[in-house]
Amino acid sequence: MSQHFSIAEENYIKIIYHLQQTDDNVNTNEVAAALNTKAASVTDMLKKLKQKKILNYEKYQGFRLSEAGEKIALAIIRKHRLWEFFLVEKLQFGWDEVHEVAEELEHITSKKLIDRLDVFLGNPKFDPHGDPIPDSNGKLPHQPQINLIDLALNKLAEVSAVGSQSKELLDLLKHKKIRIGTQLEVNKKFAFDHSIEIKIVGQTSFNISQQLAQTLFVKPLNK
Amino acid sequence: MSQHFSIAEENYIKIIYHLQQTDDNVNTNEVAAALNTKAASVTDMLKKLKQKKILNYEKYQGFRLSEAGEKIALAIIRKHRLWEFFLVEKLQFGWDEVHEVAEELEHITSKKLIDRLDVFLGNPKFDPHGDPIPDSNGKLPHQPQINLIDLALNKLAEVSAVGSQSKELLDLLKHKKIRIGTQLEVNKKFAFDHSIEIKIVGQTSFNISQQLAQTLFVKPLNK
DNA sequence: TAAATATTTTAGATTTGTCTAAAATTATTT
DNA sequence: AAATAATTTTAGACAAATCTAAAATATTTA
Missing domain, CATH: 2.30.30.90 (Ferrous iron transport protein A (FeoA))
Structure with missing residues (x-):
């Protein structure tokens, strides 16, 4: 059924998602800089993601996530933001210390876990930094800011x-x-x-x- | 400072800890069976763990964790059991469905996270299966019961x-x-x-x- | 538009963790 | 105690994810 993605792949998917919110075409160097890696490594991963139908990519032409890729990105972002909310609201973390921990927690795979966590937290719509939390279908709440x-x-x-x-x-x-x-x-x-x-x-x-x-x-x- | 261990290494450390509770000398095949891998792979990892001073090991002679190794094992077990407690008590998981999720959560590295989680849960002494939860110093609660x-x-x-x-x-x-x-x-x-x-x-x-x-x-x- | 510069990709190596097949060692039997 | 069996280790290979250095392509500039 639904494919499985490694932590490395998930990190690429997430970064590309964020970058394509502002750029209409993401490029290799941007991703390399954001992930603290080298352009050559990015190219290798792009090929793999393209092959998995996650990425629309042609050599030298830049790239964007496919629709399937965006869905995966939103699922990861949902996990990240719900965990951040948990850390701040339930475990009294400062909002400035949750990011790295959430970077790890976002890769826990269980969908049941994250949907239960969502309920436990009272279905929050925004994380501690004010960023919107996608719902379990990947829909983002609208915020007129x-x-x-x-x-x-x-x-x-x-x-x-x-x-x-x-x-x-x-x-x-x-x-x-x-x-x-x-x-x-x-x-x-x-x-x-x-x-x-x-x-x-x-x-x-x-x-x-x-x-x-x-x-x-x-x-x-x-x- | 304190070394970092990969998820694979942590899984070996944990399994060896559990096996050495009943055997006085753990052997390669047992570990291979428990981790669903091959004896040759186990040998490779044993060499690495020995080199990291985590394991007392001589070729063909069986092995046990060093004192440092046991400390690491107890830290992982602490995380595993606290997360199980969380899943059952806070997220209404059945006590029989928490194990796989906890196998992932136990590798999250933040010590602050786990100590705060401990407090949030009310410093439980036993997980949902009745297994004792090590405290933040790695001490197991005494259980004459x-x-x-x-x-x-x-x-x-x-x-x-x-x-x-x-x-x-x-x-x-x-x-x-x-x-x-x-x-x-x-x-x-x-x-x-x-x-x-x-x-x-x-x-x-x-x-x-x-x-x-x-x-x-x-x-x-x-x- | 040709030259210079910047970006991206390829080629080939490296590390981690795994594997199979074969060799080495230890344990068990007769 | 020699033969057989079981266990463990070594040797060599592979996949994933990364790297450096060099080649290919695209962009900018003069």
Whole structure:
């Protein structure tokens, strides 16, 4: 029946999925960089994935996952995000320390396990970083969020997701006391460096860089 | 620092640990049979484990884990049994369907994860099959008791421990008026469903399921 | 558009864990 | 204690996933 994939294959599938969200054609070097490996190794794996009908790929022409490949990617992402939710909600991990552990847990194969875990956690729709969790059919919940940098002035909004899971970013957010669900508004935008002044509800306002504002996503609240 | 072991190595370490509990010298064929592999493959791995100081091994002379090896084995067994407990208590798996999933989960490396899971589960001392769970230092809980299912017929015994603290189990035990110190004997064992008929001192006898009998531990009394 | 540069693929090696078949060693029988 | 049987190890091969170095192709630039 359904094929089995090695951990190495799964890691390629997942990375290619993420890369093709922004690029319409993924290329070898990007994947090599993301997986911390060499271009030659990537080519070898691409051939294998193509042969397994997971990948649409022609030599030198770039590649994308096939429909079957996307389904597999979403199943892995579902596992990753549900485990992250578990680690934070049930085992009191910080949201900045769950990523590596979830990288291992996402390769546990039992479908029954993950569907039961989903129920046990109360069918969460978003992981601790605000990323949407696919349901057991691979459907992603829709979330109408915008980039913080595009938020209108003095409009209340709620932080709904972060653009990366890097230690550096999470450390900065912890320090600024910004987390998923934090309510804030933008008071001023500075043209000089594109930094913005924000005010978190119940705190005094402060400045954040353009770079930070671009990695934060918010859901406007109708006040 | 502390070495890292592959999944294959961990599986060998675990099997050798289990085998050396009953044999004083483990041999190649036993391991091959237990791991569903060939004797030649076992020999290859033995050399590697010896070189890593995990195994006391001389050609043709049989082998046992070194002290370091036993520590590693106990850490893996700890993970396996805690995950089994989690699956049964939190995700409503049947006690008979957890083994394969736990075989995968036991190789997740994070020590922090497993210690937090331990706390989350309430520091259980026995897994759903009644097997003792090593603590975070690798110490096994002392167990001078036997499983109720192994109690000889018509031999008086005293309930000394329960295999879990789950609400469901405790609810059932309350209803059946079974608590620590209760004196009882087994009158009959039924092969069909492995249920047993027990008689609590001063009460009429009744049947209990295999599952319940396996979560109860008793200390035989010399009457 | 031809040359220079960057990207991608191929060729051939390496490591891990496995295998089969044959040789070496140990254990058992008669 | 010699012959037979069983076990264990060695030798050599293979698949998966990786690597380096070189060749092939595509892209950019002058």
